Amino acid sequence: MSDTATQAAGDSVTPAVAGWFTTGPAPALIGTSCQSCGTISFPRETTFCKNPACSGEEFEDVELSRHGKVWSYTDAQYQPPAPYIPTTDPYVPFALAAVELPEGLVVLGQVADGFGVDDLKVGDDVELVVEPLYTDETGVRTIWRWKPTTTDTNANGAQA
Amino acid sequence: MSGAGSNNDVAILGVGMHPWGKWGQSFVKYGVAAARAALADSGVNWQDVDFIVGGETVRNGYGGYVAGATFAQALGWNGARVATSYAACATGAQALDTARARILAGLSEVALVVGADTTPKGFLAPVAGERWDDPDWLRFRLMGMTNPAYFALNARRRIDLYGATAEDFAAVKVKNAKHGLNNPNARYRKEVTAADVLASPVVSNPLHLLDICATSDGGAAIILTSMEYARKMGIAEPVRIKAISTVTPTFPQTIMDMPNFSTDSASAVPAPERTFKESIGYAAYEEAGISPEDVDVAEVYDLATSVELDWIEDLALCKRGEAEHLLRAGETTIGGRIPVNPSGGLACFGEAVPAQALAQVCELTWQLRGQAEGRQVEGARIGITANQGLFGHGSSVIVSA
Numbered sequence: 001m002s003d004t005a006t007q008a009a010g011d012s013v014t015p016a017v018a019g020w021f022t023t024g025p026a027p028a029l030i031g032t033s034c035q036s037c038g039t040i041s042f043p044r045e046t047t048f049c050k051n052p053a054c055s056g057e058e059f060e061d062v063e064l065s066r067h068g069k070v071w072s073y074t075d076a077q078y079q080p081p082a083p084y085i086p087t088t089d090p091y092v093p094f095a096l097a098a099v100e101l102p103e104g105l106v107v108l109g110q111v112a113d114g115f116g117v118d119d120l121k122v123g124d125d126v127e128l129v130v131e132p133l134y135t136d137e138t139g140v141r142t143i144w145r146w147k148p149t150t151t152d153t154n155a156n157g158a159q160a
Numbered sequence: 161m162s163g164a165g166s167n168n169d170v171a172i173l174g175v176g177m178h179p180w181g182k183w184g185q186s187f188v189k190y191g192v193a194a195a196r197a198a199l200a201d202s203g204v205n206w207q208d209v210d211f212i213v214g215g216e217t218v219r220n221g222y223g224g225y226v227a228g229a230t231f232a233q234a235l236g237w238n239g240a241r242v243a244t245s246y247a248a249c250a251t252g253a254q255a256l257d258t259a260r261a262r263i264l265a266g267l268s269e270v271a272l273v274v275g276a277d278t279t280p281k282g283f284l285a286p287v288a289g290e291r292w293d294d295p296d297w298l299r300f301r302l303m304g305m306t307n308p309a310y311f312a313l314n315a316r317r318r319i320d321l322y323g324a325t326a327e328d329f330a331a332v333k334v335k336n337a338k339h340g341l342n343n344p345n346a347r348y349r350k351e352v353t354a355a356d357v358l359a360s361p362v363v364s365n366p367l368h369l370l371d372i373c374a375t376s377d378g379g380a381a382i383i384l385t386s387m388e389y390a391r392k393m394g395i396a397e398p399v400r401i402k403a404i405s406t407v408t409p410t411f412p413q414t415i416m417d418m419p420n421f422s423t424d425s426a427s428a429v430p431a432p433e434r435t436f437k438e439s440i441g442y443a444a445y446e447e448a449g450i451s452p453e454d455v456d457v458a459e460v461y462d463l464a465t466s467v468e469l470d471w472i473e474d475l476a477l478c479k480r481g482e483a484e485h486l487l488r489a490g491e492t493t494i495g496g497r498i499p500v501n502p503s504g505g506l507a508c509f510g511e512a513v514p515a516q517a518l519a520q521v522c523e524l525t526w527q528l529r530g531q532a533e534g535r536q537v538e539g540a541r542i543g544i545t546a547n548q549g550l551f552g553h554g555s556s557v558i559v560s561a
Binding site: 016017034037038039040041042043050051052053054071072073074075076077078079080081082083084085094096098103104105106107108109110117121122123133143 | 286288290292297298299300301302303304305306309312313314315316317320321361362363364365366367411412414416420421422423424425426427428429
């Protein structure tokens with residue numbers, strides 16, 4: 001009876017977490033700017049400004065820069081424990097990067113599919129992409145990831 | 161030594177530990193064993209203890225984990241005042257600071273500080289259930305970001321920025337394994353070669369399995385008293401606490417830190433002069449009225465081998481990016497200029513969260529008394545510990561002979 005509806009829901013593609021990033025051709029992380037002192041926060045600040053000199057409680061959503069520089073990187077060679085949701089059996093390792101944005105903060109994320117630690121160096125340029133993270137009963141759930149944009153030079157470096 | 165902080169000294173009259181391991185018993189048993197060892201070491205009767213502070217853990221499934229009272233009841237109710245601390249890995253330092261504050265205020269004379277833990281196997285993972293407002297849960301769901309992955313980020317920076325190598329990280333393990341060989345409280349007492357470390361599987365690049373510390377069962381306890389009480393007990397020159405730094409970070413904290421998704425932003429307020437970990441040691445030195453050059457021995461939190469190198473720099477025992485040079489020159493080995501983790505560190509113990517910061521102080525006490533058999537740093541007069549608890553808990557203790 002509800003097969004069609006389930007099928008339709010199963011085809012949907014939605015962020016794994018609501019309100020953390022935009023989707024579309026030029027996706028971006030959604031942060032906030034404190035209306036009193038201008039401090040940028042990610043994930044979105046909704047309660048109290050973290051600046052000890054500021055008592056701001058009002059925040060405006062801002063899209064963070066889609067491009068940043070690698071602060072550091074690593075990978076997960078062992079399958080992380082729940083609530084991580086594995087998508088393949090056997091498990092396939094993935095890389096992680098901490099990326100410095102022009103807004104003066106560092107944001108973690110997985111590295112885009114097809115790239116590993118050998119494709120990265122501290123200081124490299126990366127851009128934000130949105131890719132599938134896992135599939136649940138509502139369909140494909142997506143997440144932000146960091147994609148190397150200077151892989152040519154690194155490919156050479158990795159061989160050295 | 162005397163100095164600006166000499167009026168704020170408290171005496172370490174006794175220390176005791178239950179050996180680290182995977183014993184599969186109640187944390188209460190380890191805590192009581194450590195407490196009885198510390199009491200025996202101090203010569204103080206349990207009935208004379210007027211303040212007990214328990215270091216607890218909040219990990220799920222621990223029945224009755226109101227630690228201070230749990231230990232007090234196990235030792236037999238004696239009417240002492242009671243307090244309980246939780247500050248993640250910094251729990252022991254916070255518990256110690258709580259005891260010290262009451263002693264320095266003149267409200268207590270003799271305190272027992274106890275921490276003990278029984279740990280699960282494998283990665284420390286969040287408890288079951290969906291908690292979309294909990295960053296410690298979300299980091300696993302949205303990124304698969306484990307604790308070793310956070311350690312690995314800093315390890316990788318050491319490689320890319322300072323020229324560290326996987327062999328350097330392995331050398332930390334080799335050194336600490338050697339240090340801990342004769343430590344009766346250590347869980348792992350076996351030599352490890354660099355080849356062993358490098359042949360162990362990579363967990364989070366560049367860290368191998370043997371670079372990363374295990375979780376352990378264990379218990380540690382300290383009898384802390386006023387200097388006057390120590391004299392009354394006939395101990396004129398006890399090892400004493402000169403400083404306990406339990407600072408929080410200063411905004412904006414711009415270093416990536418467990419379990420966060422991001423750092424604070426320096427967009428509106430510039431980054432502070434010192435990183436959080438640098439500020440932990442700085443506050444301790446300032447309180448003790450000493451400089452990093454005065455330190456003879458350090459016990460730092462080597463959750464991973466690379467983290468020991470980070471701490472050596474964070475404590476200003478050398479300049480940023482130079483810890484590997486110290487290591488390669490043998491300066492951090494017993495017999496070197498500034499031996500680090502003579503106990504064997506977490507590499508030989510594994511972490512027993514609420515006991516570990518206390519265990520660091522137990523080790524320094526033995527070192528400063530000249531009782532660290534088989535691992536003695538000759539002539540050590542001043543020691544420092546360092547550790548950082550999840551969610552912004554600093555932990556550094558300076559002790560002097």
